[in-house]
Amino acid sequence: MIPSEQDLATFADVDSLQQAVADAFCQVVIQAVKQRGTAKVSLSGGSTPKRLYQLLADRDLPWQAIHWFWGDERNVIPSDPESNQRMVREALLDRVGVDESKIHAVPVLVDAPQEAAQQYEQVLRDHFPGDEFPRWDLALLGMGDDAHTASLFPETRALQERSRWFVENWVEKLNAFRYTLTAPAINSARHAWFLVTGSAKRDALKQVWQGPNQPERYPSQLIHATRWYVTEDAIVQA
Numbered sequence: 489m490i491p492s493e494q495d496l497a498t499f500a501d502v503d504s505l506q507q508a509v510a511d512a513f514c515q516v517v518i519q520a521v522k523q524r525g526t527a528k529v530s531l532s533g534g535s536t537p538k539r540l541y542q543l544l545a546d547r548d549l550p551w552q553a554i555h556w557f558w559g560d561e562r563n564v565i566p567s568d569p570e571s572n573q574r575m576v577r578e579a580l581l582d583r584v585g586v587d588e589s590k591i592h593a594v595p596v597l598v599d600a601p602q603e604a605a606q607q608y609e610q611v612l613r614d615h616f617p618g619d620e621f622p623r624w625d626l627a628l629l630g631m632g633d634d635a636h637t638a639s640l641f642p643e644t645r646a647l648q649e650r651s652r653w654f655v656e657n658w659v660e661k662l663n664a665f666r667y668t669l670t671a672p673a674i675n676s677a678r679h680a681w682f683l684v685t686g687s688a689k690r691d692a693l694k695q696v697w698q699g700p701n702q703p704e705r706y707p708s709q710l711i712h713a714t715r716w717y718v719t720e721d722a723i724v725q726a
């Protein structure tokens with residue numbers, strides 16, 4: 489359903505959206521560190537958040553108290569241009585000099601994705617001991633023009649997963665495996681934010697918000713976002 493006014497922030501352009509997300513990111517992380525001594529963040533891949541990560545590199549954050557995780561990853565080695573790990577390191581982590589002990593990337597095994605996903609699930613469980621699902625301080629999410637989020641793509645097996653936290657997911661249309669948090673492992677976040685920009689997302693967003701409840705077709709419907717950051721050109725005007 490359409491987010492309430494308090495859960496939806498709209499922007500005329502991508503830059504103002506990303507600045508606003510950077511501001512809110514800092515508020516949430518600083519608050520988490522004050523309250524719990526640390527902040528655990530699940531990062532999105534894709535092009536929209538990349539600029540956000542670059543903006544964060546210039547902010548004043550308690551860097552050594554933040555643990556960085558990935559909400560999804562491509563089945564490629566870290567040096568591959570498609571790697572979300574590479575993108576985040578180049579845009580943010582390498583620029584700030586975050587200690588490796590705070591960086592928890594998916595241990596991709598291109599030829600053994602199931603094993604890699606199981607290993608990463610164990611990493612997550614080690615960092616969220618006792619949680620039924622990982623209690624992220626913040627999970628950042630993008631949405632594809634097919635209404636996928638993380639690597640929960642339409643008509644894929646990961647959409648059905650209700651007990652595992654992190655899985656390998658065969659995506660027929662990509663002819664490739666992806667790695668992704670499951671829906672319950674995203675919905676456990678204290679804050680789960682979608683960043684959606686561009687007219688190419690308009691139809692998908694309309695279906696996710698106002699379409700029939702068909703998460704197989706519109707996987708972003710599975711996510712209980714606490715906030716949507718959306719540019720005006722991604723919203724169908726009434």
Ligand code: 6PG
Pocket residue numbers: 532533534535536537560561562572629630631632636637638639
């Ligand atoms: C990825 C992302 C993916 C992304 C969407 C939107 O690995 O690509 O996690 O879910 O968020 O595809 O991508 P854009 O923000 O680049 O449109």
